[in-house]
Amino acid sequence: MIGASLFIFSSCNNGAEKKKAKKMAIVVSTLNNPWFVFLAETAAAKAKALGYETKIFDSQNNTALETDHFENILVSDFCAILFNPTDADGSIANVKKAKDAGVPVFCMDREINAKGIATSQILSDGYSGSVEIAKYFVEQMNKKGNYVELLGITGDNNTRARSAGFHSVVDNYPDLKMVAQQSADFDRNKGMEVMESMLQAHPDISGVFCGNDAMAMGAYQALVGAGKDKTVKVFGFDGAEDAIKSIKENKLTATGMQFPKIMAEKAAEFADQYYNGKRDFQEKIPVAVELVTAKNVDNYMGYGKK
């Protein structure tokens, strides 16, 4: 009987440690935004360079679809998941399922609000990045004037971090007045629509802070349509290719450069190290966001430094 019990234990251990196929799954919140396309493709390219097969899954900002992806992945012998979560709370259960199935998850850019479940989370330091943008915003606005804010997806941690970082600075200047704040879901078209309606209600603004570059580009289009693109300063966040080009052309005033290449490549490298036996990973790693303005834009290109 003792022998039988020991046999059962040792069989379980062997099962848990069974080497999986060299296949990595890359699950991203959306492929409807070039920034996330770049993140997914960079992760896939790095994994391939390390000798893995890859497959990219698009969650379309829908946690139910994300759950379906995880269920398919967990029965398809993938050895790791490089993951850009759709929802900081809503995605926790999916990561937990993967952990229970012995598949490590490496979060990229966006976090899940949990400890001890993801193997590592490589995250953009959006709060500190927004602090830098806000300091420049205050300087460019000469510490006074009306402005509006376009928020990302409500409930997303990046939306909160970017807005909170921005306000931790700007709210110290009483002559800078936020006259409207609305979500445009990180989407360019919605950014334009929201900006158009904001301009009708508040034609006297001189600044716009947007939670990402897609919304900033949409807001800029709306300002061009209203003939206000020369008087209203637009600030974005991401470091997308069109935003960098727009800063060079004096259309956008500034953005925060995130480094999706660093995050995606590090996630793939970590997954490879895990496959080869490493288990002690730093659980959360912030990646700094840098301020890009007309002064230093020549040092940058879309999604990174030259």
Next chain:
Amino acid sequence: MKKGWLKYIVFIIVAVLLAYNSVYFKKLDAKTNTTITATEANLSPVTFARSFWDNTFSKAIDSAITLESFEKEFFEKGGQVTIEKYAHSQGVSDVAYMLLKYRGKVKEITEDKIVLIVADSRTNSYVFNIGNYFGNGVRDATGLIKMGDFVNTMDYNLVSTELNKIVKTDVILPGKNKIKINDNLTIVASVEIKNGRLDGDLLPVKITINN
């Protein structure tokens, strides 16, 4: 009958084996030497920041290296090695922070800055920020607070904001009212180091008037 006893003995051994280590007792004070993280203690960022400032950061301030010693080591052993020894950065970043102790005479004081003449330094004067400060100099200067200590990064960021508020209320505002030109001061500051250069913001975290 013998077989029956044997069965019970085997059953007890298996039960003991299975139960071993699944229940154990630990002294309640066993964790006193470990760092209490915000998550473990379930503290709000405001409470965590105050507790860190009162219990941990104050000790780090007292053991900050003096500018003279730092400069000596910097030029004898090399800049990069010395910065890596004393400064701390979080994750992937070109920015690091460290604590340094300056001694000198006040040349100028305004709403936003103190200019200190430091006799024992290769740089003659240093400008300390006593206006608005929005960096992570207090949170990151000791390297003791990590992002991974927090369930979500918002709390980690709010801790930084709260620590900056404590510096303003406990150090900067009381100091501003007392300091005069020609006062002899000892200032411990959080120094921002960007790309290996020590020319970033200097935020005083302790000011002592030595007159």
